[in-house]
Amino acid sequence: MVLLKETVAEFLLQHKSTILTEWTDRILASDRNISQDNITQHVEALFGLVIQGLMDSSIDESIRSLSQIVAAxxxxxxxxxxxxxxxxxxxxTVINGQLTEWIDNVFENYKVFQSINDCFDKFIYHTVSHHSELKSRMAEDQYSFLNQTHKDRLTLLGRMTSSFVHEFRNPLTxxxxxIQLLQAEHQGLKYLQIISRELEQLNDRITQFLHLSKKEWTDSEADIFSLKDLVNEVIEFLYPSILEVNASISCNIIGDILIRGSKEEFRQVLLNIILNALDVISDVGYPSIYICASEKPTGYMTLNIxxxxxxxxxxxxPNIFDPFITTKKSGTxxxxxxxxxxxxxxxGTLSCSSSDALxxxxIFAPCS
Structure with missing residues (x-):
């Protein structure tokens, strides 16, 4: 016998108390984080939507509204x-179980079960969809907050560092x-000249840092200098450090390559890369550094260290040139x-490649 949906709705309303009690008693533990009153309220609301659906009422908007509340x-x-x-x-399951015991021919009344299942399917779909949207929105808000907090901390750190560098420059001056007074009194002392030169370089780096903290680069006066001479000067300066690790340095610079730019800035690059190399080869069996350069193609030099x-x-x-990326224990x-x-x-460009051997x-840059 085919039953009218209204008749099924009346049957469910008559057994409402039994259905809701069995349903709420079987709720899984984690949903107990939601208050019992809210669970009961939502179960009753969904049950009411099932009844409305059987009465051929339009329930789509009501399902969406309930799903948004539950998802939140x-x-x-x-x-x-x-x-x-x-x-x-x-x-x-509880509702269909009650109906299965009451209805003689389930197959003939499949539209009743279809209506009930449609209601549950739509509710689940909208709830899960809205939950995903809310979760994504929350993650974006948290990321924005953390990102802004990180920016604020970096800004504060930059100000503190800039202040520290200013204070550091006073005793350096x-x-x-x-040192200049000592040089005037002891003109023949070689070590005073080295100390003076290094203090000047340190002062220049402080100046560079201060300009970098202001998002500016100093427009250093352009020089024309020999790459071979500069490399030899750097190796001579680092000689004590080279001896300390007992490193072998091979240097092969083809031709007299001239570079137009800041000699001191290029010196800083060479010092940094070679000092890094000395640091990482200190524990190998035969520590070696190989420096070679040539002008290829014409007008451009390639320097490999x-x-x-x-x-x-x-x-x-891929990220080795990013700030705060280091492979050294004490590196910045x-x-x-x-x-x-x-x-x-x-x-020019600066790149890095690494294998088990080397x-x-x-450095690829224009040359004069």
């Missing part, structure tokens, strides 16, 4: 969305002044970042 409560109470799916399906230290992990290579991750900025300022830093 699941998210706010940190309940498990999987448990929501199970608990909602329990209501479907005094030291440089006394290689070492036989440990291979740099492949996942680090700023040295290579500054090197890349200097080379790019001179319209790690190579390559």
């Amino acid at each position: 409560e699941i998210l706010n109470s940190n309940a498990d969305i999987a448990d929501f799916l199970v608990n909602t399906s329990l209501g479907r 005094s030291i440089m002044g006394f 290689a070492n036989n230290g440990p291979k740099i992990p492949e996942e680090i290579i 991750g700023l040295g290579l970042f500054v090197c890349k900025e200097i080379i790019e300022k001179h319209h 790690t190579t830093f390559s």
Whole structure:
């Protein structure tokens, strides 16, 4: 016998208390994070929508409204969305179970079950969809907050560092002044000249840092200098450090390559890369550094500085020139970042490749 949907709705209303009690008693534990009153309220609301659906009422908007409320409560109470799916399906099971015991021919009354299932399916779909939207929105808000907090901390750190560098420069200026006095009294002392030159370089780097903190680069006066002479000067200056690790340095610069730019900035690049190399090869059996350069193609020089230290992990290579990226225990991750900025300022490129045999830093830049 085919039953009218209105008749089925009346039957369910008569057994409402039994259905709702069995349903709520079987709710899974994690949904207990939502208050019992709210659970009862939502179960009754969904049951009411099933009744309205059987009475051929338009319930789509009502389902959406209820699903939004439930999705928000699941998210706010940190309940498990999987448990929501199970608990909602329990209501479907309880209702269909009651009807199966009452209806003689289930097949003939499939439209009744179809109406009930449509109601539950739409409710589950809209709830899960809205829950996903709310979760994505919350994640975006948290990311924006953390990103802004990180920016604020970096800004504060930059101000503190800039202040510290200013304070550092004051005694440095005094030291440089006394060195000049000593040079006037002891003109033949070689070490005073080295100290004076290094203090001047330190002062220049402080100036560069202060301009960098203001998002500016100093327009250093352009020089025309010999790459071979500069490399030899850097190697001579680093000689004590080279001896300390007992490193072998091979240098092969073809021709007299002249570069137009800031000699001191290029010196900083070479010092940084070679010092990094000395640091990583200190524990290898035969520590070696290989420096070679040539003018290829005409008007451009290629300078390679290689070492036989440990291979740099492949996942680090793409980001090795980013600030705060370092493979050294005591490194700041700023040295290579500054090197890349200097080379790019001179319209060149700085790249890195690493294998089990060699790690190579390559500079490609215009030459005069």
